[in-house]
Amino acid sequence: MYYRSKFMNRLGAVIIAGCLVMASCLPTKMDAYEKNQEIPGHQWTYQYKPVFEVTVNPADTAYLYNIYVNVRHTDAYPYSNIWVLVNTQTPGDSIQQPRRVELPLADASGKWLGSGLDDIYEHRIPIQEKAILNKPGTYRFIFEQNMRQNPLPYVMNVGLRIEKAGQRP
Numbered sequence: 001m002y003y004r005s006k007f008m009n010r011l012g013a014v015i016i017a018g019c020l021v022m023a024s025c026l027p028t029k030m031d032a033y034e035k036n037q038e039i040p041g042h043q044w045t046y047q048y049k050p051v052f053e054v055t056v057n058p059a060d061t062a063y064l065y066n067i068y069v070n071v072r073h074t075d076a077y078p079y080s081n082i083w084v085l086v087n088t089q090t091p092g093d094s095i096q097q098p099r100r101v102e103l104p105l106a107d108a109s110g111k112w113l114g115s116g117l118d119d120i121y122e123h124r125i126p127i128q129e130k131a132i133l134n135k136p137g138t139y140r141f142i143f144e145q146n147m148r149q150n151p152l153p154y155v156m157n158v159g160l161r162i163e164k165a166g167q168r169p
Contacts, residue, residue: 036159091137
């Protein structure tokens with residue numbers, strides 16, 4: 001009888017652990033999305049257009065989101081800003097007209113605005129606050145550098161961050 005009780009306890013523990021693992025695989029609400037992509041050779045060309053795909057579940061459409069562009073560059077980056085074209089494709093639609101966005105990287109005195117370690121600086125720059133992602137499905141964000149210089153040197157990474165900003169009214 002003792003062995004049967006011990007076996008049942010272990011079996012129960014295995015079943016509970018299995019249920020927890022399976023429950024963790026179910027779709028959940030998107031609290032935040034963040035992905036960064038390395039710029040090949042740290043030279044951002046017009047031809048290199050990083051794509052970020054964000055899946056929005058039906059429950060996610062009840063919230064507002066803040067959208068950021070992440071930029072990582074070296075101290076040798078020659079400008080105080082970077083202009084990018086942000087193309088957004090909503091689920092089921094074609095790519096929308098690109099939106100030109102300025103990303104300030106340094107203040108008027110030339111001091112970098114982002115956080116730095118040694119000669120590398122990282123920035124998280126807001127491009128839209130309280131955005132509405134009202135269609136469930138996959139959103140595609142495509143970034144293009146839109147500066148006069150091609151390739152644009154000393155840009156190491158570019159990325160997208162989307163975080164929950166509260167419930168929609």
